[in-house]
Structure formats: C-alpha cells, structure tokens
Amino acid sequence: MKLRNTAITRANSACLPMEDCVGIKYSSVNEREEGKGGHGVPKVSIIPLIFLIFYEVSGGPFGIEDSVKAAGPLLAIAGFLLFALIWSVPEALITAEMGTMFPENGGYVVWVSSALGPFWGFQQGWAKWLSGVIDNALYPVLFLDYVKSSIPALGGGLPRTLAVLILTVALTYMNYRGLTIVGWVAVFLGVFSLLPFFVMGLIAIPRIEPSRWLEMDLGNVNWGLYLNTLFWNLNYWDSISTLAGEVENPKRTLPRALSYALVLVVGGYLYPLITCTAAVPVVREFWTDGYFSDVARILGGFWLHSWLQAAAALSNMGNFVTEMSSDSYQLLGMAERGMLPEFFAKRSRYGTPLIGIMFSAFGVVLLSWMSFQEIIAAENYLYCFGMILEFIAFIKLRVVHPNASRPYKIPLGTIGAVLMIIPPTILIVVVMMLASFKVMVVSIMAMLVGFVLQPALVYVEKRRWLKFSISAELPDLPYSNVEEDSTIPLVC
Numbered sequence: 001m002k003l004r005n006t007a008i009t010r011a012n013s014a015c016l017p018m019e020d021c022v023g024i025k026y027s028s029v030n031e032r033e034e035g036k037g038g039h040g041v042p043k044v045s046i047i048p049l050i051f052l053i054f055y056e057v058s059g060g061p062f063g064i065e066d067s068v069k070a071a072g073p074l075l076a077i078a079g080f081l082l083f084a085l086i087w088s089v090p091e092a093l094i095t096a097e098m099g100t101m102f103p104e105n106g107g108y109v110v111w112v113s114s115a116l117g118p119f120w121g122f123q124q125g126w127a128k129w130l131s132g133v134i135d136n137a138l139y140p141v142l143f144l145d146y147v148k149s150s151i152p153a154l155g156g157g158l159p160r161t162l163a164v165l166i167l168t169v170a171l172t173y174m175n176y177r178g179l180t181i182v183g184w185v186a187v188f189l190g191v192f193s194l195l196p197f198f199v200m201g202l203i204a205i206p207r208i209e210p211s212r213w214l215e216m217d218l219g220n221v222n223w224g225l226y227l228n229t230l231f232w233n234l235n236y237w238d239s240i241s242t243l244a245g246e247v248e249n250p251k252r253t254l255p256r257a258l259s260y261a262l263v264l265v266v267g268g269y270l271y272p273l274i275t276c277t278a279a280v281p282v283v284r285e286f287w288t289d290g291y292f293s294d295v296a297r298i299l300g301g302f303w304l305h306s307w308l309q310a311a312a313a314l315s316n317m318g319n320f321v322t323e324m325s326s327d328s329y330q331l332l333g334m335a336e337r338g339m340l341p342e343f344f345a346k347r348s349r350y351g352t353p354l355i356g357i358m359f360s361a362f363g364v365v366l367l368s369w370m371s372f373q374e375i376i377a378a379e380n381y382l383y384c385f386g387m388i389l390e391f392i393a394f395i396k397l398r399v400v401h402p403n404a405s406r407p408y409k410i411p412l413g414t415i416g417a418v419l420m421i422i423p424p425t426i427l428i429v430v431v432m433m434l435a436s437f438k439v440m441v442v443s444i445m446a447m448l449v450g451f452v453l454q455p456a457l458v459y460v461e462k463r464r465w466l467k468f469s470i471s472a473e474l475p476d477l478p479y480s481n482v483e484e485d486s487t488i489p490l491v492c
Contacts, residue, residue, distance in 0.1 A: 041351030043248035048183025053261035055322035068287035070226035073277035086423040096255040100407040103250040106333020107241025115393035126450035131382035133363035139320040146313040189318035204279035242330035251407035328356030336471040381443035
C-alpha cells in the first residue's frame with residue numbers, strides 16, 4: 001500500500017481552495033479491475049452485501065419478543081412500522097448518500113472527519129467501534145443461551161467461559177480468511193434463519209384471530225424496554241459503510257443493497273409478529289427472548305421448535321462475523337486516514353485487516369461478562385452519540401458542499417433533509433434520557449476516553465514514537481488544520 005506522510009498531507013489540505021474541496025474523486029479506488037480490490041482479493045457483490053447489511057442490522061426476528069412483553073401486540077407491530085419509517089429509512093438513505101460520496105473503508109468516520117475535522121471523526125470512530133464491540137460481545141452469550149437446554153454444562157462457570165473463548169476464536173478465524181467468505185456464509189445463515197419463521201407463519205394463518213392484534217394497555221407499558229428493543233433491532237444501517245472500499249462498484253451497489261435489505265429486515269420482523277400474536281393467546285409475561293421457539297412448538301410441534309432454535313443459535317454467529325467485519329475494517333480505514341498508527345492498516349494474505357480483527361476479538365472477550373440488558377443499553381447510548389455526529393456531518397456537507405459529487409443523492413433539498421432527521425434526533429434524545437444512571441455514567445466515561453485518546457495519538461505521532469500514514473490511493477478530505485498540532489481542525 002502506497003502511503004503519504006500525514007503532516008504533509010494535512011498541510012496540503014489546509015491550502016485547498018473551496019472549489020477544490022468539492023471534487024473528491026475516488027478514481028484510483030474504484031476504477032480497478034472489475035470484481036477485484038487493490039490487494040488482489042475478490043470484492044463483495046450485491047447478494048452477499050444484502051445479507052451483510054441484514055446481519056449488521058437484524059439477523060432475524062430473534063429478540064423482538066420483548067416488544068410484546070413491554071407494550072402488547074398492537075404497540076409492538078405499530079412500533080416496528082413507525083420506527084422503520086422515522087429511523088431505519090432516514091439512516092439507510094443517509095448511508096446510501098454518504099457511502100457513495102465517500103466509498104472507502106472507514107465509512108462514517110470519514111464523513112464526520114470531512115465535515116467536522118479529524119478530532120470529531122476520531123470521536124465518531126471511537127464511539128461506534130466501542131458500540132460495535134459491545135454489541136458483538138452479546139452473540140456468543142446468546143448462542144450459548146440457546147444450546148444450554150441441550151448441554152446444561154454451558155449454563156455457567158468454566159465450561160461456559162471456555163465455550164465463549166472457543167466460539168470467539170473460531171469466528172474470528174472466519175473473518176481472517178476473507179470478507180467474501182463472511183458474505184456468502186451470511187447468505188446461507190440468513191436463508192436458514194428466516195425459513196422457519198416463513199413456515200411458522202403459514203401454519204399460523206388458519207388460527208389467526210384479528211382481535212388479538214388490538215390488545216393494548218397504555219397504563220402498563222414498560223417504555224424503556226419497549227424503545228430499547230425497537231431501537232436495538234432497527235439500527236446499525238450505517239455499519240456497512242465501513243466496508244465500502246471492499247464492495248464491487250459501491251456507488252451503484254450500495255444504495256440497491258440497502259433498499260433490498262430494508263425490505264428484508266422490516267418484513268422479517270412484521271411477518272412473525274403479525275401472524276404469531278394473532279394465532280396464540282397473548283400472555284405478555286411469556287413474550288421474552290426466545291419465546292418464538294415456544295410458539296413454534298405450539299403451532300408446529302417439536303420439529304419446528306428444534307428448527308427455530310437451531311436457526312436462532314446460528315443467526316447469532318452470522319451477527320458476530322458481520323459485526324466483527326465492520327468493526328475491523330473501520331479500524332483499517334481510520335489507519336489509512338492517519339487517525340490510527342500505520343500497523344492497523346496491515347492486511348493479512350487474504351486481504352483482511354489483521355490487527356483490526358485481533359483488537360475487535362480482544363474487546364469481545366473483555367466485555368462478554370456483561371448482562372443482556374446492560375449490553376443493549378450501553379451500546380444504544382454510545383450509538384446515539386455517534387448518530388448525532390453523523391446527522392450534523394450530513395447536513396453540514398449538504399450546506400457547505402452542495403455541488404460535491406453524490407452518485408446517490410436523497411431527493412430532498414437542505415430544508416427537507418433537516419426535516420427528515422428531526423424525528424430520529426428526537427428519538428435519540430428519548431433513548432438517551434431513558435438510560436439508567438449507571439449506563440449513562442459508564443457511557444459518558446467511555447466517550448471521555450476518546451477525548452483524551454485522540455490528542456494523545458497526535459502527541460505520539462508528533463514525537464514519532466509510532467508511524468502514522470495516509471494511503472496514497474485516497475483523495476484529500478475537505479478539512480484544514482489551522483495549526484499542525486491542532487486537535488480540533490476547522491472545515492475549509
């Protein structure tokens with residue numbers, strides 16, 4: 001990989017006139033041999049990309065049962081419809097526009113850096129990476145929760161700890177072997193995970209009683225659980241942007257894959273909710289994580305119950321490998337932009353981000369002790385912080401660089417774009433306010449670490465204790481440094 005000195009590049013960027021900031025061209029990145037990356041490894045095509053997005057966001061309707069427990073069938077169904085419109089659609093549209101504007105690894109880190117400067121870009125990367133690693137720590141635990149009924153020894157103690165380590169190592173190795181392998185594994189696991197719900201829905205149709213959909217008790221709604229469940233199951237659309245540099249023709253493929261994945265995710269939630277809540281009597285206390293397998297036993301018998309449990313267990317593996325891919329390629333993208341030491345940009349012989357994978361796996365092991373609800377609340381809080389920066393960057397780039405090349409552009413003007421992000425911004429504020437004091441304190445402390453870490457890395461680079469470089473294949477971003485050692489640069 002060709003590299004440029006970071007200090008020289010930032011100094012050159014500071015001299016860019018406004019009109020030059022508009023023309024961010026990625027010809028060296030995107031005009032290579034079709035289907036091949038700069039490292040000679042195959043690029044990701046549209047079908048694997050759809051399922052990578054599917055697993056980044058969802059992985060199937062496993063875990064949505066808590067929405068029924070928290071608020072009943074009507075609010076659960078309405079919630080997934082409403083949240084998809086006010087949260088998933090805007091986030092997917094912004095990802096499509098910004099991801100095609102900056103089709104490189106690093107994704108949202110690059111967007112925020114371009115609009116607000118490297119300091120805030122680093123904070124975005126830190127919050128989103130930490131949120132992703134916390135999220136990924138959940139999946140080995142959920143996998144073991146599903147199989148412990150068959151293997152009771154995995155319920156706790158040393159056997160469970162060893163099982164978490166073995167799973168993490170095995171799935172980490174899959175990421176090491178290549179993103180295309182992860183993509184096609186995601187396709188297989190996605191089809192396998194959704195099929196039992198499709199069959200269960202067909203079996204449920206003759207038993208449907210529409211009156212059950214209308215059950216609601218506004219005086220008995222756990223709003224914290226309800227909103228966190230909806231938010232957790234409908235976010236992370238932007239995660240795929242950290243892999244944009246590995247996608248075949250991202251300017252065309254990424255928007256299409258996001259639109260298809262949106263239909264797959266939302267449909268995958270609503271179909272089992274609509275059919276199952278009307279096919280069996282709703283006892284809200286029963287609707288906890290894993291209850292769909294009990295519904296499968298009621299409707300189809302032991303064979304459907306077993307199939308759905310197997311699908312649930314394997315789906316967690318799909319979530320794990322795709323989340324680790326986006327986390328590790330994000331670190332690689334940050335290193336290629338000179339935000340992290342150069343060794344983070346090192347690739348394995350399979351073209352995968354070797355150091356990024358190792359760091360992400362280590363983070364998963366460290367955080368695997370957290371409980372399910374703590375994981376969801378903590379990752380949601382950090383994720384919200386990152387989304388606020390994304391929204392600001394999206395609007396600022398629309399205002400400051402309205403003529404910049406956007407292969408896909410949301411068909412809204414500046415005012416329309418602002419109006420589009422108002423509902424999700426309100427939702428972010430509500431989710432953050434509903435966090436417990438413990439989660440709030442821990443999350444804020446984690447963010448403060450990023451505020452210290454970025455200036456520390458700048459100092460390390462200045463003293464030349466570690467080498468930082470910017471990939472020569474990437475264009476300069478439209479930000480400028482007033483001073484070479486400034487930690488919060490201005491936008492040109």
